[in-house]
Amino acid sequence: MPQIEVFAPAKVNLTLHVTGQRPDGYHLLDSLVAFADFGDHLSVETANALSLKVIGPFAKGVPEDNSNLCWRAAELFGEPVAITLDKRLPHPAGIGGGSSDAAAVLRAMETLFQRPYEGDALALGADTPVCRIATAARMQGIGDVVNKVNLIPMAAVLVNPGVDVPTPSVFKALESKSNAPMTEMPAPEFPAQLWSWLENQRNDLEEPARKVAPVISDVLHALSGRGARVVRMSGSGATCFALFENDGLADLVARDVARDHPDWWVQAVRLA
Ligand code: C5P
Structure with missing residues (x-):
């Protein structure tokens, strides 16, 4: 079965300004985000049914079912895959672990199935849109407005x-x-x-x-x-x-x- 290895880098908010709050309770943010050369590692393989296995130093307490953002990312993409998540980042920790993993699953599936993911990345957490870029960016709105920066x-x-x-x-x-x-x-x-x-x-x-x-x-x-x-x-x-x-x-x-x-x-x- 075709298999892809992907890297889910730690996200670091170099700045994070809270500039307002919407009537639905979500906060408006203005944040400069950078990505580390250290993070989780994932392997994503075509399969007959969706599955998730979590290994690694921070595997403890990470769910292996549809409460994990990796699982939800694969579901939203709409193809069955077997995911192995090597959890090297602590969580929850403010460095985007779950969102970065979900974004990495989408990247892997885009390559495996040769089509872009056009669904709502924000549905996978406020940090998932910026984690899909995985390089320095300014994040605004509630996490949905992302622009690359040098x-x-x-x-x-x-x-x-x-x-x-x-x-x-x-x-x-x-x-x-x-x-x-x-x-x-x-x-x-x-x-x-x-x-x-x-x-x-x-x-x-x-x-x-x-x-x-x-x-x-x-x-x-x-x-x-x-x-x-x-x-x-x-x-x-x-x-x-x-x-x-x-x-x-x-x-x-x-x-x-x-x-x-x-x-x-x-x-x-x-x-x-
Ligand atoms: O989307 P994520 O799971 O990262 O958000 C966790 C929680 O953080 C939300 O349920 C919400 O309470 C809060 N949040 C917020 N405004 C944002 C992003 C997150 O209030 N822009």
């Missing part, structure tokens, strides 16, 4: 302290739902301006997430004062990241944080 290569350290932070509870704890959007992003030809611009943006969900899960403050503290240009939380948490201009420094910081916090998930990555 970014300079960046080294990052991702840290997750192993707590589940439910996204709806973080949005609920957000006090101001109507914040300023991102200011205009400098072009990548001006890296110095881009770095200082990045420093001046925010993740509006960071403060409410720290109230819901105080350990997030410990993670941000552990990443601070180590030479990073930006230390921030991704998505609705609990994963935080530090951005470095220097790849070697990122690797050293990852080593030190992992040594000091053996219970945390720590990963040095390159973003694009």
Whole structure:
């Protein structure tokens, strides 16, 4: 049976501004999203019936039925496939695991069945449209408006302290739902301006997430004062990241944080 291997990179919200709320409760976002060279790995094979098997270091607790976004992606595409998901990303963690997996299943099925998926990607989670692009993009609307951007290569350290932070509870704890959007992003030809611009943006969900899960403050503290240009939380948490201009420094910081916090998930990555 034809089989395809696909990569589902971790998604990192370098900025995440909450600019409003719709009458149906969904929030309007303005977010610069980048993707890591680390993520989940999937294999998708044509089959007589839809199936899903989850393996890997973070397989525990991942459903193997239609409550998994991978399964729902295959159902929406409308062909039976056997999916193996090698779960290497912690979850739920604010780095898009489920959405990135669903987007990867759609990519694999588009190749296997030689036709584009023209259905609603947003139905597979707010991050699935941007995860289908899987390269740096500005995400707006409720996640449905996605435009590619050019970014300079960046080294990052991702840290997750192993707590589940439910996204709806973080949005609920957000006090101001109507914040300023991102200011205009400098072009990548001006890296110095881009770095200082990045420093001046925010993740509006960071403060409410720290109230819901105080350990997030410990993670941000552990990443601070180590030479990073930006230390921030991704998505609705609990994963935080530090951005470095220097790849070697990122690797050293990852080593030190992992040594000091053996219970945390720590990963040095390159973003694009
Ligand atoms: O689509 P996803 O599963 O990522 O969203 C999880 C929850 O986050 C939603 O049920 C909603 O409560 C909240 N959300 C929101 N506004 C968005 C995206 C998500 O309020 N734009």
